[in-house]
Amino acid sequence: MISDFFQLATHGVQGLHPYQPGKPIEELERKYGIKNIIKLASNENPLGPNPLVLKAIQASLPKITRYPDGNAFELKKVLAQKHSISPDMITLGNGSNDVLELITRVFVSPTQSVIFSKHAFIVYFMVTQAIGAKAIITQTKQWGHDLTAMQAAIREDTRLIFIANPNNPTGTWLDKTSLKRFLDAVPKSVIVTVDEAYFEYASDNLDYPNTLKWLNNYPNLIVTRSFSKAYGLSGLRVGYSISHPNIANLLNRLRQPFNVNSLALAAATVAIADDDYLEKSIALNRAGMQQLTDAFNHKKLSYIPSLGNFVSVNVGKGAKVYELLLRQGIITRPLGGGYGMPQYLRVSIGLPEENEMFLQALDKVLN
Numbered sequence: 001m002i003s004d005f006f007q008l009a010t011h012g013v014q015g016l017h018p019y020q021p022g023k024p025i026e027e028l029e030r031k032y033g034i035k036n037i038i039k040l041a042s043n044e045n046p047l048g049p050n051p052l053v054l055k056a057i058q059a060s061l062p063k064i065t066r067y068p069d070g071n072a073f074e075l076k077k078v079l080a081q082k083h084s085i086s087p088d089m090i091t092l093g094n095g096s097n098d099v100l101e102l103i104t105r106v107f108v109s110p111t112q113s114v115i116f117s118k119h120a121f122i123v124y125f126m127v128t129q130a131i132g133a134k135a136i137i138t139q140t141k142q143w144g145h146d147l148t149a150m151q152a153a154i155r156e157d158t159r160l161i162f163i164a165n166p167n168n169p170t171g172t173w174l175d176k177t178s179l180k181r182f183l184d185a186v187p188k189s190v191i192v193t194v195d196e197a198y199f200e201y202a203s204d205n206l207d208y209p210n211t212l213k214w215l216n217n218y219p220n221l222i223v224t225r226s227f228s229k230a231y232g233l234s235g236l237r238v239g240y241s242i243s244h245p246n247i248a249n250l251l252n253r254l255r256q257p258f259n260v261n262s263l264a265l266a267a268a269t270v271a272i273a274d275d276d277y278l279e280k281s282i283a284l285n286r287a288g289m290q291q292l293t294d295a296f297n298h299k300k301l302s303y304i305p306s307l308g309n310f311v312s313v314n315v316g317k318g319a320k321v322y323e324l325l326l327r328q329g330i331i332t333r334p335l336g337g338g339y340g341m342p343q344y345l346r347v348s349i350g351l352p353e354e355n356e357m358f359l360q361a362l363d364k365v366l367n
Contacts, residue, residue: 012110012132017338028326038357039331040348043168043198043310045232047284050277053233053267060266068262075260075269079240082272083212089242091251094259096197096226096239100162101127102251103222103241107191108133108159115153116162117145119170121195122338124162143304144172147182154190161186164195165209166202169335169346171306175207183218191247193222197239200230200278201285202307212242219244229309230281231271236264285309288349295359299366310348318345321365328361 006014025037076087093099100123108114110132116124118140128135136158138149145163154161166173174182179194186192194211202208211223222243227233238260241251260268271277289311296303296313303313312335315321322334322345336342347358 010130010132012130015129025331028329028331032327034327034329037329037331038350038354040350040354040358041331041333041346042234043229043308043346043348044234045229045281045309046288046348046350046354047232047277047281050232050271050274052270052274052277056266056270057263060263063262066262067258068260068265070257072260072265075265075272078269078272083242085212085215085242086245088245089215089248091241091243091248091255092260093239093241093255095228095237096195096224096241097123098237098259099224099239099241099251100124100193100195101130102254103191103193104128104131104133104160106250106254112157112159113155114160114162115150115158117150117164117167119143119167119339119341120145120162121164121168124164125338140170142172143170145174147174147178151182151185154186158190160191160193162193162195164197165211166198166307168197168308169310169312169333169339169341169344170304171308171311172304173202173205173208173307176209179209179211180214183214183221186220188220191220191222192218193224193241195224197224197226198229198308199225201282201309204282205307208307215242215244219247222247227268227271230278230285231268232277232281233264233267233271236261236267238264238268284351285349288352288355291352291355292347292349292359299363304344310346312341312344312346314343315345315362315366316343318342321345321362324365325358325361328364330358330361332358 025039028037072092076090079090080087104127113134113136114128115136118137125135136153138153140146222241224241227238292311301313303311318334319336325332333346335344335346
């Protein structure tokens with residue numbers, strides 16, 4: 001007799017659905033037999049691999065029979081130099097998602113609550129639900145975080161607040177003054193995690209905060225960053241958090257041994273020091289964002305201003321337009337379902353010619 005394994009799972013896991021990533025190119029090729037597909041679905045860097053990173057990976061290949069450095073000494077050293085911090089403030093993850101889950105598991109029990117915004121990164125809900133904690137989802141303000149609502153939502157049992165800045169999938173952001181005022185108001189017993197996966201794309205905005213500079217004043221603050229976006233290492237999965245050393249110590253107690261592989265460590269160590277590649281990535285994104293938003297303005301399509309490497313555009317029936325674009329060989333991201341934005345598509349910034357092909361396909365679909 002086969003057991004009802006669903007009933008054996010924890011209540012939190014029973015309420016989850018698998019994360020739905022952007023559709024892989026290979027899947028679309030299999031389904032429709034389409035070639036030369038353009039993927040603008042997963043906020044990946046369109047610039048292509050960093051040659052210095054490829055060289056570092058090549059040099060590391062003979063060592064893949066050995067476990068990686070579990071403490072990631074070299075990567076932590078260059079991160080500490082880059083950010084002018086102590087290495088004992090760093091926690092590494094298999095992507096920043098890994099660190100977000102670590103934070104939740106370390107600080108939140110099933111009897112406590114986690115606050116995050118509607119239309120925010122769906123992983124916040126997933127990690128909260130998985131441990132059986134209470135998710136308090138606040139309403140948005142112009143598609144972005146409403147800090148007043150988030151502050152009002154704090155309860156005695158609240159242990160963690162997630163804030164994405166810029167936010168995925170809306171691209172909205174919080175300015176220095178607003179975020180600092182919020183941190184001042186949050187009880188010191190509540191951990192505030194500011195998810196800055198898109199920091200590099202936003203950092204040239206004068207009102208955008210660099211929260212790493214605030215860590216000395218807010219010991220309950222955790223900042224997470226990623227190598228998956230501007231540094232172009234999505235396929236290798238490297239993320240990290242920076243926090244008070246006592247918080248980092250707790251996170252590292254739960255962190256899985258060798259959670260970042262040796263090739264990823266080698267790649268990230270080189271990538272963080274290559275300002276030329278980073279500047280090219282940011283410049284390409286800035287130009288691509290202008291290309292898309294100019295076209296949306298011309299087509300009279302409303303969109304949400306974004307500081308990320310993506311923009312969410314109102315196309316009416318998002319799921320239908322998404323499917324029709326797939327048949328044109330263009331992969332975007334519909335925002336119905338877990339994100340609650342059924343009229344919108346999120347479009348990653350691609351190369352100029354990729355953006356143009358998307359815009360041409362969108363014209364055909366909408367007409």
